[in-house]
Amino acid sequence: MPQLVFPSALYKKSYLEALKDFHLEGRNLEWSVELLSNDFSPLLTRFRQDALGLDLAPDHVPQIRFWLVEEDEYLGRVSLRSPLTRLQRLRGGNIGYEVAPQHRRRGFGHLLLGEGLKLALESRIRRPLVTCDKNNLVSRHIIEKAGGEFDASLANTQFPTERHYWFDLGESKSINHD
Numbered sequence: 001m002p003q004l005v006f007p008s009a010l011y012k013k014s015y016l017e018a019l020k021d022f023h024l025e026g027r028n029l030e031w032s033v034e035l036l037s038n039d040f041s042p043l044l045t046r047f048r049q050d051a052l053g054l055d056l057a058p059d060h061v062p063q064i065r066f067w068l069v070e071e072d073e074y075l076g077r078v079s080l081r082s083p084l085t086r087l088q089r090l091r092g093g094n095i096g097y098e099v100a101p102q103h104r105r106r107g108f109g110h111l112l113l114g115e116g117l118k119l120a121l122e123s124r125i126r127r128p129l130v131t132c133d134k135n136n137l138v139s140r141h142i143i144e145k146a147g148g149e150f151d152a153s154l155a156n157t158q159f160p161t162e163r164h165y166w167f168d169l170g171e172s173k174s175i176n177h178d
C-alpha cells in the first residue's frame with residue numbers, strides 16, 4: 001500500500017531514478033543527481049529547513065514535504081506551503097504535488113492532492129489555494145475534480161498562464177479525492 005512518509009535516505013536510489021526522469025521534463029533542476037548520489041544529506045537538510053522555515057531563499061515560504069512511497073519505491077510528493085507571500089499567491093499556492101514520471105496514470109495525482117487538502121485542514125488552512133498552469137490539463141482536471149473553485153480575479157500579468165483555485169474546507173465539508 002502506498003503511504004506518506006517524511007523524506008528519507010531509505011528511498012535514495014528510487015528518488016534519484018525519479019529525479020533523472022524529472023530532469024528530462026525540465027523539473028527539479030536545482031538538484032544534481034550526481035551530487036546527491038555522492039551525498040544525499042543536503043537534500044534532506046534543505047527539506048528539514050524548509051519545513052522549519054529556516055534560511056529560506058527570497059520569496060520562498062515554509063514548506064513541509066511528504067513523499068508517497070511503496071516499500072522502497074518513491075512514487076511522488078505533496079507539499080504544504082504556508083503562510084503565502086504575494087508571489088506564492090500569484091503562482092505556487094498552498095499545495096504542490098508531483099508524481100514520478102514512471103508512476104503516472106495510476107491515480108496518485110488525485111491521491112496526492114487529496115492528501116494535501118487533508119494536511120491543509122489539519123493545519124487549519126480552511127481555504128487553501130492551489131495553482132496550476134492553464135496548459136497543465138491533467139492537473140487542472142485533478143484540481144477541478146477535487147472541488148477547486150476557479151478564481152479569475154487572481155489572474156496576473158507576472159504569471160499570465162497561471163490559474164488559481166480555492167478549496168473551501170469548512171468544518172462540515174468532506175474532501176473529494178477519489
Ligand SMILES: CC(C)(COP(=O)(O)OP(=O)(O)OC[C@H]1O[C@@H](n2cnc3c(N)ncnc32)[C@H](O)[C@@H]1OP(=O)(O)O)[C@@H](O)C(=O)NCCC(=O)NCCS
Nearest residue numbers: 097098099103104105106107108109110131132136138139
Ligand atoms: C499532474 C500529475 C501530478 C498527474 O499525476 P498522475 O498520477 O498521472 O494523475 P492521476 O493518475 O491521478 O490521473 C488524473 C487524471 O488525469 C488523467 N490523466 C493522467 N495523465 C494523463 C495524460 N497524460 N493524458 C490524459 N489524461 C491523463 C487520468 O486518466 C486521470 O483521469 P480520471 O480522473 O478520469 O481518472 C503528474 O502528471 C505530474 O506530476 N506532473 C508534473 C508536475 C505537476 O504538473 N504537478 C501539478 C502542479 S499544479
